[in-house]
Every structure is written in C-alpha cells, then in structure tokens.
Amino acid sequence: MKPAPFEVCHPDVLRNATEMLETGGQGAKLISGGQSLGPMMNLRLARPSQLVDVSRLAELQRVDERSGSVLFGAATTHAEIEDGKTPDPIAGMMRQVARGIAYRVVRNKGTIGGSVAHADPAADWISALTVADAKIHIAGKRSNRTMAMHDFVLGAYTTDLRTDEIIIKIEVPKYSKNVRWGYYKICRKVGEFADAIGATIVDPERRYCRVVAGAVGGKPLILAETARQLAQLAAMPAGETIHDEIAASATGLDAASRHQLATAVGRAITEAVGL
Amino acid sequence: MKPISLTVNGGKYEVLVEPRTQLAEVLRDKLHLTGTHLGCEQGVCGACTVIVDGKPVRSCIAYAGSCDGAVVETVEGFAGDPVMDDLRDAFSRHHALQCGFCTPGMIITARDIVHRLDVADEKQIRHELSGNLCRCTGYMGIVAAIADVIAKHKDGLAVTTKSETAAPESSAAPITPFEIAPEYVIDGAGSSVHAASGISIEDGWTTIARSFTLDHALDDVWAHFEELRAVARCLPGAEIDDIDGDRFVGNMVIKFGPINARFAGEGSRKSDVADRTGLVHGMGKDTSGQSNVRGELAYKIAQADDEQQTRIDLQTRFQIQGILAQFNRKELVESFADIIMRQFVSNCDTELSGDELGKERNLSFITVIVQIIRSKFRELMRRS
Known part of the structure; x- marks a missing residue:
C-alpha cells in the first residue's frame, strides 16, 4: 500500500529540526532511515501528518572517539558499524550485533538512533546498548540532556523522549582489551x-x-x-x-x-x- | 509536488514527486522502468531492491523526495558491468529463477554480495540473501549461481575484506573472579515493566486485570466512578461527546509508538451500588475506517485494609479487528495496557485529591511516573 498523505521537511541544522517538531505537534514524526516507520506507514498503521527527515543532518553523522567512550552520531547506520567503519568500544561486539540486524538493505539505511527511538522491545540495539551501559544524548529546543539507556526505554515503543526532542548521540563506554x-x-x-x-x-x-x-x-x-x-x-x-x-x-x-x-x-x- | 533530480542507469531525469511518493513508483510509473518489482510494499520481500548511491536499498520504503540528487541503478542498467554479466549467465546456467518475480531484487542483492564478500560459503550466502524471498526455486540455484560468481571474482573485487564475524574471544585464558563495582550495580527489580501479571488472549479477546489502592475513602471513589464524565476524563485519550442516561457517544485516541488511531463509537455503563461494581462497554471504529474495537472496563471498588484506603480491581477486555489487530501481541499489549491503566488510576487520584488534571491529558509517560510517585498509591500485585 502507499502511505497516507503527509508533509515532509528536511531541516539543514539541528535547531531547525527541533523547531519543526514543535510546530508539527502531535502529528509530527521524526524520520531517519525509515526502516521501521516506513513499513508502518505503508501499512497505514502509522499516519503522521508531518515528517521531519533528519537522515542528512550533518550533526547526527559524526562518530567521535574520546578517551573513555565512543560517541556514535544517531544517524550512524547499522551497515557502517557492521563494516567496521566506526571504532568498536566493546572488542567486536557492536559489529556482531549490527551484522545480525534485519537484512543488509535495512542495515544500509537504518540508524542506531532511530532504532533506539522506535524502541521495539525485540530490536537488537535496545538490549545491546542496555548491557553496554550506553548513554543517550538528547537535544531539545531549549536544552540538551543525557540519560542512561536503561532509564530511557520505558516499555514497548515507549521512551522518555518528548515529542520535540531528538536523539543526537549514543555514547558507549570503552571496555578493556580483555573484555x-x-x-x-x-x-x-x-x-x-x-x-x-x-x-x-x-x-x-x-x-x-x-x-x-x-x-x-x-x-x-x-x-x-x-x-x-x-x-x-x-x-x-x-x-x-x-x-x-x-x-x-x-x-x-x-x-x-x-x-x-x-x-x-x-x-x-x-x-x-x-x- | 516538488521537483527532484535523479540519475538512473546513467540517464538524468527531473521528476515531480509528492512527499509520499516512493522511489519504486517513480522508477515504474514515471520512468517506465518496470523491471523493479513491487511485491509486499512493506520492506519484507526484497523484490524492489535497487542500488542508491552504491548501496542496495528497498525502493518501496525509500521516499523519492529523500533521494534528490541520488544515483540509482536498476536491473535494466549495469550495461557492461562484468559482475552483472556473470550473474546473468550464472542465474541462467543454474536455473536460479522460475517465475522471475523476485529476480530483479535477487540479482541486485547478489551483485552486492559478490562485491562485499570474497568467500563462497553457502551458509553466509544464504544469510546475506535472507532479505530476498523466492517462492519457486528453494534458493538452491540462486545460491549456486552466486557462489560461482564470487569464486570467479574473489581476487579483484571485494571492497571490504571477508566480513569478519567478530567472534568473542571465549577461548582466551580464564578470567579471574571479581565483585562488580558498586556504580555498575543496578537493582534488577526496578527494570521490570510488567511485573504484575494477568493477561490472556482467547478468541481474539484480550483480558488484562490489575489492582490498585488509592488513598481515598470508599464513598468518594465510588462517587467518582459513578460519574461517567469523570471516568472518561481520567482515561487517557478518552472523550465523551454526549451522554443519555447510561449510554454515551464519544471517541478514544490510542497512541502507541508511531501508531496514533482515533476510535469513534458509543457505549453504555451499568453499575451496581450494592456490590460496588460497574461495567463500561464500548465499541468503535477507527476514523480511517480500517479497524474495529470492542471493549469493556469492569471495576470493583472495595474497602482496603486501611480505612482511609480503597482498593480498585480493574479488568479490561477488548477485541480488535482489522489492520491494528496485528499489533495484538500479548507482551506488547500488556506493556501498553499497563501504561494506560496506571495513567487512569493516577488521574483518578489527582481528581479525588481536588487537583485539576493537566490540560494535556495525552500525558507523556514520564509525567505519569512523576504523578505515580507523587500520589503514593500502592499497586497490589495480582497474579493470574
């Protein structure tokens, strides 16, 4: 099926994205890789009136390595992690988890931040990032905040993310070589x-x-x-x-x-x- | 409508697209490249797989508007591509197709596999192929064809080295016992979402029972439940338009992740003051006309052990028909119903305490958690 009609905007900076989410209100929905939301929209289970497409937002693409952790931009794709294009702070675990997500075509588009925001209980990153004690970095229109993964997910498809907030980074602690x-x-x-x-x-x-x-x-x-x-x-x-x-x-x-x-x-x- | 430019199989195109237009539609209906097939249109079957900017993607869930400026290759393209030529030969030689419906997606995925892997291990090929469904061949011919082409190209192509399966080093020297550092200890009990159990799904009817205790006197709680509008005010998403005796007309908004459905319908309520029990019955259609729901909320109100407290037993029964029914997975429904019932009881507590409910009754869950903590109601575990 085709999705129900909607409007879409492609913000070029993060600040615009949070503003667009706020303006869009209840009908607005953030989309990144669209590999979960897309099928739900095609099935017309989900009918957002406004999509805010952040897949090309430069601020969500970067991966930064710090002394004690790796910060994955929320729009990092599963395939990038699978292919070892990002540092692996858990001695190969992130690569292995990424490789097991859905299919390669999905991994090429699907993002780690999108998966966390969607919070399907059966999705891989939900469990993997909980066991890894990851932190979720969230940007709002007024302020930014950080939250532990195990507090962030509240239940099936339910997270602490407010409608005008965006996950910008996932921070994974670096474990020792012998982990x-x-x-x-x-x-x-x-x-x-x-x-x-x-x-x-x-x-x-x-x-x-x-x-x-x-x-x-x-x-x-x-x-x-x-x-x-x-x-x-x-x-x-x-x-x-x-x-x-x-x-x-x-x-x-x-x-x-x-x-x-x-x-x-x-x-x-x-x-x-x-x- | 918005103009986008695409490079498809080497040719440049400008097309007008709506926000909801999928890449597959542009390819098939505007550029008449009907080699790209649409099967499931929900990202499962793989028939619509095309290459966008060098990577295979599902064109049935890729919005054309987000592909502006992209370089697309479809099964009609790849002129002079040595791997594609070999794959076509190999597919033919190994009888890797029968009806041919899956073949465009299959062959594009196959090309990606040949480019990424330089080992011809059957298990791995099957793993990589798992996102493309074929209902004729049993995959034997397809796997053999791909294995052939991988073997032929293994020395000159693979862009990533053999996709290392990063196996954990469990064969390393034994680890030494230790105590977990206190900062890493999390009380596991707090992480359970649905510790209180009691859900069953039979003949399409889902039943969930929960019990709560409120710090309010029995008569006050009963009076609150007797007033239909008060009950509706406290039920997240519910709205009553009209009441006629025990009958009402209204609607209910259900929000669950990206799902946001509005059910409009009617219902009735019966209550028994002697038993302090009541039953609200309702049925409705989702306003987009695709799902029907029938539901009941049975409540029993009784004096708790403490005189100032009242125990509420809630039992929700509902049946969903239509497209939303596929979300009637027991564990998901339970997690969702828990949230709704907790919100309901927490809202009742707020009203009974003389406070007004916040304007935004479609509360975010965190607001509810705060309310739950504030309102000090204690939940009794009830096991079925």
Whole structure:
C-alpha cells in the first residue's frame, strides 16, 4: 500500500529540526532511515501528518572517539558499524550485533538512533546498548540532556523522549582489551525480530558485569543477581539462577518465552566465559 | 509536488514527486522502468531492491523526495558491468529463477554480495540473501549461481575484506573472579515493566486485570466512578461527546509508538451500588475506517485494609479487528495496557485529591511516573 498523505521537511541544522517538531505537534514524526516507520506507514498503521527527515543532518553523522567512550552520531547506520567503519568500544561486539540486524538493505539505511527511538522491545540495539551501559544524548529546543539507556526505554515503543526532542548521540563506554561479551538471539528466520535475546558483558578490569534478557515485550530485563554470580564465579552461574531471576522479573511471560529467554541468556554467557 | 533530480542507469531525469511518493513508483510509473518489482510494499520481500548511491536499498520504503540528487541503478542498467554479466549467465546456467518475480531484487542483492564478500560459503550466502524471498526455486540455484560468481571474482573485487564475524574471544585464558563495582550495580527489580501479571488472549479477546489502592475513602471513589464524565476524563485519550442516561457517544485516541488511531463509537455503563461494581462497554471504529474495537472496563471498588484506603480491581477486555489487530501481541499489549491503566488510576487520584488534571491529558509517560510517585498509591500485585 502507499502511505497516507503527509508533509515532509528536511531541516539543514539541528535547531531547525527541533523547531519543526514543535510546530508539527502531535502529528509530527521524526524520520531517519525509515526502516521501521516506513513499513508502518505503508501499512497505514502509522499516519503522521508531518515528517521531519533528519537522515542528512550533518550533526547526527559524526562518530567521535574520546578517551573513555565512543560517541556514535544517531544517524550512524547499522551497515557502517557492521563494516567496521566506526571504532568498536566493546572488542567486536557492536559489529556482531549490527551484522545480525534485519537484512543488509535495512542495515544500509537504518540508524542506531532511530532504532533506539522506535524502541521495539525485540530490536537488537535496545538490549545491546542496555548491557553496554550506553548513554543517550538528547537535544531539545531549549536544552540538551543525557540519560542512561536503561532509564530511557520505558516499555514497548515507549521512551522518555518528548515529542520535540531528538536523539543526537549514543555514547558507549570503552571496555578493556580483555573484555568478554556474549550476544545470542533466538530468531526463527534470519532478519526477523528476535523471540528472545541474551546479552552479557564481563570486564574484570573495570569490575563491570551485566546480564540482560531482551525481546520481553517491555524494556529489557537487567539480571542483577545473575550478573553478581557471574562476576564472583567468573563462570556460568548455578543452573536455576537465570531461570528464577527471569521468572521473578517477567511474570507476564508464558513458560515457553521464559525458557527461550533463559536459553538465550545462558548461551550468551557461554559465548562470553565458556561453559 | 516538488521537483527532484535523479540519475538512473546513467540517464538524468527531473521528476515531480509528492512527499509520499516512493522511489519504486517513480522508477515504474514515471520512468517506465518496470523491471523493479513491487511485491509486499512493506520492506519484507526484497523484490524492489535497487542500488542508491552504491548501496542496495528497498525502493518501496525509500521516499523519492529523500533521494534528490541520488544515483540509482536498476536491473535494466549495469550495461557492461562484468559482475552483472556473470550473474546473468550464472542465474541462467543454474536455473536460479522460475517465475522471475523476485529476480530483479535477487540479482541486485547478489551483485552486492559478490562485491562485499570474497568467500563462497553457502551458509553466509544464504544469510546475506535472507532479505530476498523466492517462492519457486528453494534458493538452491540462486545460491549456486552466486557462489560461482564470487569464486570467479574473489581476487579483484571485494571492497571490504571477508566480513569478519567478530567472534568473542571465549577461548582466551580464564578470567579471574571479581565483585562488580558498586556504580555498575543496578537493582534488577526496578527494570521490570510488567511485573504484575494477568493477561490472556482467547478468541481474539484480550483480558488484562490489575489492582490498585488509592488513598481515598470508599464513598468518594465510588462517587467518582459513578460519574461517567469523570471516568472518561481520567482515561487517557478518552472523550465523551454526549451522554443519555447510561449510554454515551464519544471517541478514544490510542497512541502507541508511531501508531496514533482515533476510535469513534458509543457505549453504555451499568453499575451496581450494592456490590460496588460497574461495567463500561464500548465499541468503535477507527476514523480511517480500517479497524474495529470492542471493549469493556469492569471495576470493583472495595474497602482496603486501611480505612482511609480503597482498593480498585480493574479488568479490561477488548477485541480488535482489522489492520491494528496485528499489533495484538500479548507482551506488547500488556506493556501498553499497563501504561494506560496506571495513567487512569493516577488521574483518578489527582481528581479525588481536588487537583485539576493537566490540560494535556495525552500525558507523556514520564509525567505519569512523576504523578505515580507523587500520589503514593500502592499497586497490589495480582497474579493470574
């Protein structure tokens, strides 16, 4: 189907983009790569009256490397990360995650900032950036702010972003050279949204360890107890820990989904530290 | 309409496009390059894949207006391109097509694969091809054709080196145990969105139950629920146009990510003062005419353990038909319904406290969180 009629503007600087969003009000929608919004508009599930196209905004394209982190411009495409055109602060994890997103054609257009703003619970960056303790840099018309990824996503398709705000950068901390990571997604067909995602980063040098279960319908679950045991043991936590923690935090999910999540998390941990 | 310029298969074109015109439409309907096929028109099947500025993209979800100045190549182009010539030969030799509908997109994706990879591993070719659907060949011939051409060109073409699958170094020396630094510890309990459970989907009817406690006396809460307009005021997105006895006419705006639907309809309400229970029933059509919704909100109001508190049991049942029904995924609906019900109860609390609701009742979720904290209502977990 063709999308319902709409107006579009292509702001040339960030300030204009936030102004256009404000003027557009409830009917305005930011578009970057358009790989999620585009299909929803073609299906007429989404019918924004005004699109603000930021895909060519120079301020969102830059990738800056700092001493302790890498700042990805929000319009960095998945393909750019996959091809290693950007620094990888987690020893190859970002590349691997990017490579698993949808299909190459989607990765050529789809952006990391767009994916975070769309906040589909089953999308890869939602879980990967939560496990990586990323920070979201947000520009508003009046002021800018920064927010931790795990606070930013509030639920399915729901974030803390206000209608006149734009994600400008995603900041990912640099992990040490010997960081261990694992990322495993259960997916019936390559390129589809995941049924379950498990992700972990273990960095003894930074005393950092986090375990995440994603594609849960709402925001990713941070498995604090599993992470604590994983760090203390430097090995796979006891059998029931993962299962129990998932069951305790995601009571809305059926037994099959919980089992898939526990399996994905277990495999991610195995990738990171072995069995 | 806005003029854009495109270079397509080497030729320069100026075309007038609407904001919603897709690149595929321009190619097919204005430039008559009908080799680019439109299959699903939702970015899934890959038949419409073309090259834009050197990269394959889906032309069914690429707005022409955002391609102004772009260099486009379609299946009709590639004159004298050695890889494309070889792919055409190989597709023919390996019977890599039957009906041919997917072939334009398939062959353009194939060219991208040959350019990016210099190994002819079947698994990887299939992985790369996963965004192009073929319903005839079973992919055997297509994969074989691409493998042939990769093998032929492996020494002179690949623009990126063999796409390294950055495997984690799990074979490295064992790591030492450690305690997580306190600044990295996050209380996992707080991250759960739908800890309170109770959702079922049966015969297309979704049922969600939640219980809340309000710091207000039973009679006040009951009086509030008895007033239909007050209930509607507190329900995010709801608006009552007219009331006639127990019947009402109104509409409800549903916002969920990029989805923004307005349902117009009618309903009725029954309540039983003896039991302190009530049932609001409504049905409506989304104003663009593509989906229907029927829903019920059942409530039971009772004295909580503390005399100054009232317990509210809410049960929402609804059925969606039409295009929006595909979003009736259990876990998504639960996350969404949680937000709505929390907003509702929080708004009731605000009104009962004598405060006016903010003008913008289509509240952002963060406002609601603030209200929830402020209003000190406690949610009881109810497990189904």
